[in-house]
Amino acid sequence: xxxxxxxxxxxxxxxxxxxxxxxxxxxxxxxxxxxxxxxxxxxxxxxxxxxxxxxxxxxxxxxxxxxxxxxxxxxxxxxxxxxxxxxxxxxxxxxxxxxxxxxxxxxxxxxxxxxxxxxxxxxxxxxxxxxxxxxxxxxxxxxxxxxxxxxxxxxxxxxxxxxxxxxxxxxxxxxxxxxxxxxxxxxxxxxxxxxxxxxxxxxxxxxxxxxxxxxxxxxxxxxxxxxxxxxxxxxxxxxxxxxxxxxxxxxxxxxxxxxxxxxxxxxxxxxxxxxxxxxxxxxxxxxxxxxxxxxxxxxxxxxxxxx
Numbered sequence: 458x459x460x461x462x463x464x465x466x467x468x469x470x471x472x473x474x475x476x477x478x479x480x481x482x483x484x485x486x487x488x489x490x491x492x493x494x495x496x497x498x499x500x501x502x503x504x505x506x507x508x509x510x511x512x513x514x515x516x517x518x519x520x521x522x523x524x525x526x527x528x529x530x531x532x533x534x535x536x537x538x539x540x541x542x543x544x545x546x547x548x549x550x551x552x553x554x555x556x557x558x559x560x561x562x563x564x565x566x567x568x569x570x571x572x573x574x575x576x577x578x579x580x581x582x583x584x585x586x587x588x589x590x591x592x593x594x595x596x597x598x599x600x601x602x603x604x605x606x607x608x609x610x611x612x613x614x615x616x617x618x619x620x621x622x623x624x625x626x627x628x629x630x631x632x633x634x635x636x637x638x639x640x641x642x643x644x645x646x647x648x649x650x651x652x653x654x655x656x657x658x659x660x661x662x663x664x665x666x667x668x669x670x671x672x673x674x675x676x677x678x679x680x681x682x683x684x685x686x687x688x689x690x691x692x693x694x695x696x697x698x699x700x701x702x703x704x705x706x707x708x709x710x711x712x713x714x715x716x717x718x719x720x721x722x723x724x725x726x727x728x729x730x731x732x733x734x735x736x737x738x739x740x741x742x743x744x745x746x747x748x749x750x751x752x753x754x755x756x757x758x759x760x761x762x763x764x
Contacts, residue, residue, distance in 0.1 A: 458720045497528075497553040521594065549572040550571050
C-alpha cells in the first residue's frame, strides 16, 4: 500500500513521486503495489472550497480545464509505471482521472487501472457513480471494468471509493471468484474503518483499502486560484486510512492516518478457504433459483460509425 499525496493537477509530478514509492515497494519484495483513488493527477478537493456548484462560473472553468489537460490516457501515459511493473514483476493498481478517447476526449472518468506483472494494462474500470460534488467534475462510468484477474493464488477485483457500497457491483465481482478485493479512496479514515471490515466479512475475502493524503500545505503554489482554495480549505483535506482486513473481518493492518509511505503486508491464501467453510456469497450460500444478477460489461460509447 502506497499512501501518498498527489502533486495536485500535475500528472508528471505525481507519476514521478509514484515511481519513487513503487520502486521502494518492489525492492522490499512487494508483488502488488496499490495507490489511492484519482491519484493521477489528484482528487478535486477544490470543488467544495471554491463554490464549485456555481453554473457557468469562470473560476470553475479555468480549474477544470487544467484538470482535463492533466488527466491521462491509461494506454499511453503510464509507460513509466508499466516499465517498472515489468522490470520488478510487480503488479500495480492505481486510481486515475481518465481522459476517455472513446467518449470524445473532453470528459474525465474516475478510473481504477490495473497493470499486471508483465507491465500490461489489463483493466480500466470507470467509477459507476461519482459521489456528491464529484458529479460536478467526473462523468459516470460503465460496467466494462467489472472484472477479476488472477494474481498469485488469489483472484483480484477492485472498486473506487463509494461504489464499494453498491451491493450489486460487489456481487458482480464475487460471482467471478473474487477473494482479494481492492478498495481505493481519496483518503478518509471514517470510511475505511467501517467498510473495509464489512466487505471482508461479507465476501470472506481479503480487503485492501488504499488511500491518499492531502493537506493545505500540499496544494502547489501554481494551482489556479490557489488563494481562494486555501482560504476555505481545512488544514487536512484527506487523512489517509489505508488498511487491510482478513477474510474473517479482523484487522491485518488497522487504518493508518496522516502518514505518508509504503506499507507492506503478507497475505495467507488459506485464510480465504477457512472462512468459506461457513459462508460463500455466490457458492453454497447463494440461491440462484431465487436471485439472478445481470451485468452489462459493454464499454459505453454512445455512437458507432459505418463507412
